[in-house]
Amino acid sequence: MTTHLEQELEHIKSRIFEMADLAIEAIARSIRALQNSDEGLAEAVLRDDTLLDNLEVEIDNECVRVLVTRQPAAVHLRFVLSMLKINTDLERIGDLASNIAREAVNLHGKPTLKPLVDLPRMAEICIAMLRDVFTSFTERDADRAREVIARDRDIDTLNMQVYRELFTYMAENAQTISQALGLIMVSKALERIGDHVTNIAERAVYYIEGVDIRHTDE
Amino acid sequence: MTDKISAENLTFYYGSTAAIKNVSLSVRSNTVLALIGPSGCGKSTFLRCINRMNDIIPNTRVEGNLTIDGESVYHPKYNVTGLRRRVGMVFQKSNPFPKSIFENIAYGLRINGIRDKYEIESIVEKSLKSTALWDEVKNRLEKSALGLSGGQQQRLCIARTIAVQPEVILMDEPASALDPISTQKIEELIQDLKRNYTIIIVTHNMQQAARVSDETAFFYMGDLIEINPTEKIFTRPDREMTENYITGKFG
Numbered sequence: 001m002t003t004h005l006e007q008e009l010e011h012i013k014s015r016i017f018e019m020a021d022l023a024i025e026a027i028a029r030s031i032r033a034l035q036n037s038d039e040g041l042a043e044a045v046l047r048d049d050t051l052l053d054n055l056e057v058e059i060d061n062e063c064v065r066v067l068v069t070r071q072p073a074a075v076h077l078r079f080v081l082s083m084l085k086i087n088t089d090l091e092r093i094g095d096l097a098s099n100i101a102r103e104a105v106n107l108h109g110k111p112t113l114k115p116l117v118d119l120p121r122m123a124e125i126c127i128a129m130l131r132d133v134f135t136s137f138t139e140r141d142a143d144r145a146r147e148v149i150a151r152d153r154d155i156d157t158l159n160m161q162v163y164r165e166l167f168t169y170m171a172e173n174a175q176t177i178s179q180a181l182g183l184i185m186v187s188k189a190l191e192r193i194g195d196h197v198t199n200i201a202e203r204a205v206y207y208i209e210g211v212d213i214r215h216t217d218e
Numbered sequence: 219m220t221d222k223i224s225a226e227n228l229t230f231y232y233g234s235t236a237a238i239k240n241v242s243l244s245v246r247s248n249t250v251l252a253l254i255g256p257s258g259c260g261k262s263t264f265l266r267c268i269n270r271m272n273d274i275i276p277n278t279r280v281e282g283n284l285t286i287d288g289e290s291v292y293h294p295k296y297n298v299t300g301l302r303r304r305v306g307m308v309f310q311k312s313n314p315f316p317k318s319i320f321e322n323i324a325y326g327l328r329i330n331g332i333r334d335k336y337e338i339e340s341i342v343e344k345s346l347k348s349t350a351l352w353d354e355v356k357n358r359l360e361k362s363a364l365g366l367s368g369g370q371q372q373r374l375c376i377a378r379t380i381a382v383q384p385e386v387i388l389m390d391e392p393a394s395a396l397d398p399i400s401t402q403k404i405e406e407l408i409q410d411l412k413r414n415y416t417i418i419i420v421t422h423n424m425q426q427a428a429r430v431s432d433e434t435a436f437f438y439m440g441d442l443i444e445i446n447p448t449e450k451i452f453t454r455p456d457r458e459m460t461e462n463y464i465t466g467k468f469g
Binding site for chain 1: 406409425428429448449452453
C-alpha cells in the first residue's frame with residue numbers, strides 16, 4: 001500500500017526530475033547558441049530560466065509542507081532533505097547556463113577565435129553526469145552516484161586546458177582578449193556546473209545510504 | 219467548495235461558566251478540521267455542540283448559531299435524531315457493542331429501517347473495506363467484536379459510523395489510546411475518508427493535527443484564538459499565542 005506520504009514524495013520527485021530536464025536543456029541550448037552564434041536561442045535560454053526559478057520556489061514550499069504535515073522519518077526524511085538541497089543546485093545550474101547564454105549574446109557577431117571543441121565536450125560531460133545522477137536516484141544506486149563524482153575531475157582538467165590555451169591567445173594578441181575572456185567565463189560556468197552536479201551526487205549517496213560524504217576523501 | 223458547518227458567535231455554558239465563548243468558524247465540505255489546545259480549552263465542548271451531544275448534560279445552554287448546510291441545528295424544530303444520523307461520532311475509547319463484528323455494523327442499519335438481508339451484507343462489507351478492516355475480519359464476522367485489537371475496534375467503530383452514510387464525522391481523540399501502527403492506520407483512513415465526508419477531529423497530539431488536517435483551529439480557555447490552513451498554523455501562525463502553544467512554551 002502506498003501511503004499519502006509516499007504519494008507526496010513521489011510528486012516532489014517528479015517535479016525535481018522536471019527541473020533536471022530543464023537544466024539539461026538549458027546547458028545544451030546555451031552551448032549550441034555559443035557554437036552557432038545563435039542570439040535567438042541564447043535569449044530563449046535566458047527567458048526560460050524563470051521556469052527553473054519558479055520550480056525552485058514551488059518545490060521548496062512543497063518540501064516544507066511535507067516536513068510539517070507528514071513529519072517524515074529515516075529514508076523519507078533523508079529524501080526530503082536531499083530534495084531541498086538538490087533544488088538549489090539545479091536552480092544554480094540554470095543560472096550558470098544563463099551566464100553562458102549571456103556570453104553567447106556578447107560574442108555574437110565577433111570573429112571566432114577558434115573552433116570550439118573543449119567547451120562543448122565539457123558541456124557533454126556535465127549533461128551525462130546529470131543524467132546519471134538522477135538515474136542513481138531512481139535506482140537507489142549509490143555506486144553510480146560515486147562514479148558521477150569521480151567524473152568531475154575530467155571537467156576540471158578540461159577547464160585548466162581551456163584556460164592555458166586562451167591565455168596563450170591573449171599573450172600573443174591583445175585583440176583577442178575580450179573574446180578569450182568571454183570563453184574563459186563560459187569554461188568557468190561549466191566547471192561550476194560540474195561542482196553542482198557533484199553536490200547532487202553527494203546528496204544522492206546521503207539519501208541512499210544515509211552517509212554524508214561531503215568534504216571527505218571519498 | 220462550500221461551507222458544510224458554520225458557527226456564529228457560539229457560546230456554551232455549563233451552569234454560569236462559559237466553556238466556549240463567541241466562537242465563529244466554518245468548515246468546508248470534504249476537508250478535515252483539527253481542533254487543538256490545552257485541556258479544558260473547549261475543543262471537545264465545541265465538537266459536541268455540532269451534533270448536540272451536550273443537550274443531555276443538565277444545566278447547560280447555548281447562545282449563538284450553528285448551521286449545517288445552512289440549517290440552524292439549534293432551531294427548536296430541528297430534528298435532533300436526524301442530526302445524529304447525519305453527523306457521526308467516534309470516541310477516544312473504542313466502544314463496540316458486545317455483539318458480533320457483523321452485528322456491530324448491521325445494528326445501525328436496521329435501526330435506520332434497512333431490512334433487506336443482502337443490502338445489509340453489502341453495506342457491512344463496503345464499510346469494512348473502506349476502513350481497511352475487511353481483509354482482517356472477513357473470516358470471523360460472526361465472532362465477537364470484543365476479540366479485536368484496540369486499533370481494529372476503533373476502525374470497526376469508524377466503519378459502524380460510516381455505514382449509515384453520515385455527512386460529517388466528529389472524532390474525539392480517536393487514536394490517543396492506540397499504538398503507533400494503529401494510529402498511523404487511523405490517520406491514513408482519515409485522509410481517505412475526507413473524499414466523502416467532512417471531518418472534525420479533536421486531538422491532544424499537535425503532530426497528529428499537522429498530519430491529518432487541512433485546517434487547524436487553536437482554542438485557549440474557551441476562546442478560538444486562530445483558525446488557519448494547517449500548513450500555515452505550523453509554519454507561520456498569525457497569533458503569538460498559537461506559536462507559543464505549538465512550540466511547547468505552555469500547555
